[in-house]
Amino acid sequence: MSRADDSTCTTSLKVTIVEIRQRADACPGVFATHDAADGALARVRLPGGRVTAAQLRELAACAADLGDGELHLTSRGNLQLRGLERDDPRLARRLAAAGLLPRPSHERVRNYLASPVPEVDDLVAALDEAVCAVPELAALPGRFLFAIDSGRGDVAGERADVTWCDGAFLIDGEDTGVRVPRDRAVDALVTAARAFVASRGDAWRLRESAAARAQVLAAVRPLGTVEAPGEVPRSGPPPVGGRVVAPWFGCLSGTQARALAALAPSVVVTPWRSIVLPAAHPSLADAGFFVDPSTPGVALSACIGSPGCAKSHADVRAEASRVAAALPVSLRAHFSGCDRRCGRPRGDHVDVVAADDGGCFVDGQRFSSVDEWREGRV
Template sequence: MSTSARVRADACPGVFATHDAADGPLARVRLPGGAITAAQLGALADAADDLGDGALHLTSRGNVQLRGVTRPGLAGRLAAAGLLPSPSHERVRNILASPLSDTARKLASALDKALCAAPELAELPGRFLFALDGGQGDVAGEGADVCWRDGAVLLAGEDTGLRVTAGHAVETLLSVARAFLRTRGTAWRVSELADTEPLLKGIAGNRVEPETFATRPGLPIGPIGEAIGIAPVFGRLTSAQARKIAKAGNAVVTPWRSILVLGALEADTGLITDPGAPSLGISACIGHPGCAKSLADVRADAARVGRTPRVHFAGCARRCGKPAREHVDVLATKDGYLVDGAFVPVGELARTLAEKGTQ
């Protein structure tokens, strides 16, 4: 039985159903497991230049958004690049995978293919989220509706005690998704259900006492073997930067608005490669003027803040793009900000956040 009382349909944007933002239509392109080839990244860069605002905007689910898409032709370009394998499923291909786990990334690809081959699962809400964690504890902490964590099955971030092998991970996650469709009522997320046990009914596997798993930070920034972890400021990747990454090879977009580049990246890209960079701890919604609901140019204000604890700037109470993990909440008001609920004038933000970083 659902505890949710949703009174409107899920309006999560995609390629065909865009969001009407203040700066023009916003299209969201799903990248299951964050995987993207060099050719696909180049195609997105071209689309951003030709059809949108000239940038790729990374999301907290490892996807990419194009903003200001005022000219037609995006779907055709994506299909030609292999980024739209099933138009009917394009909004439900929400799959996270541990970027440094070969097992998780391979399972993400298999899950995506199986998901797109199941017509009934095209009816999942656009917010339903799958995750495959190779045991690192990284994407398991991102609030997925159903997650396979190196054998453990988690629902809404909580261990169920069910254990299945990697060979049964895909069918298990899809079984949970089907059960959710049958029982969800008007709920969009598993966390909105009063009882999640029916989601596991009939799934084969071992049962143990549920555990509390540690979660770990996301992708390290800097060299990682022959690859490198990088991050664009506020998750905004210019088309020129995207082409430089594509020149280096294939990549993985992460839910921490960072990118694992699977090759040698040239210098002077303007991307963050220093794990000590102050801006790494700051995320922000698009803010004013891109969003009509925003009460402030949050990115401009965030850019003036120095080193901080993990913090998210939001222009309105919707708090778009906020991290799933613990962070300092900075919410715009008409004449300042609420920092974890306490009013702070704009001029005092840097000091207030610096003090929080020492607590």
């Protein structure tokens, strides 16, 4: 461990240095799609996961008309469309008309996590407007992540590059000791992002550059007061149940998207591939949503797997679905088709990775099949 500090302030921050990225940032967006085995993939940014009913209906229509018919929830509270034609201009036109592309030059940098509560809606909207108003922030890497936490700790543990958590300013999930009032929260986050752009070199994330981290801290410190860093609340994801529902593997069909749009004027897509509604709707179970935390499979997640991804060694979603009923309901496990482990959740979970010969590795231990691992648990 090393520390970023300043002789004029006792504030310190634990850091871990990792290797600087040597390749270009290829984070997908709407204008810069990613080529997958099932066609082009476009990522649509939803500020803080907020999306209106009208936008949901249009997204579902775009998926049906231009893609594979489904909306795929991401670990940053965004949505992806798959199976698209590469460089098809119709998607951008339709999303812009729906208000989902307010500033094309900034569309890949609008990465904001936020607590799924109305108390921070105004801050999320103000942050998006402020980021889009600063031309140099279009140069942010697509991996740079902002977060706004109401103080409950919902997203404070997601290791966003910069987080405002009910006054506490965090860098890479660690409390800096800087305290910024609510009316300066957006200013602090934008100031931090500008300092990162100016000092990042080749780094994509703040955790990759001690120099950039120090510059960000120095830029934000005058906007607040300083105290000894403390423990930050980290409540983690709200469990499924009540107002929180989730589709299998974070995959929304058009029917499901329209069902949500019919029930609420807006919903929040969370970074845990669940959806928060203004009120509970148990009837959504009939539409294929998890609405009860005791339902088998509710804690399982998986990458897209084959045939959607050419790098995947298995259809991991089919495998996870097949064994879900035989696993403990509370078991949090992520099934990956290769060692890239796309979409894996943050926090403790069982790591199931397909091998190239039909076997798998579970938390690093070799098994001849998923069934061999499952049978050892029951």
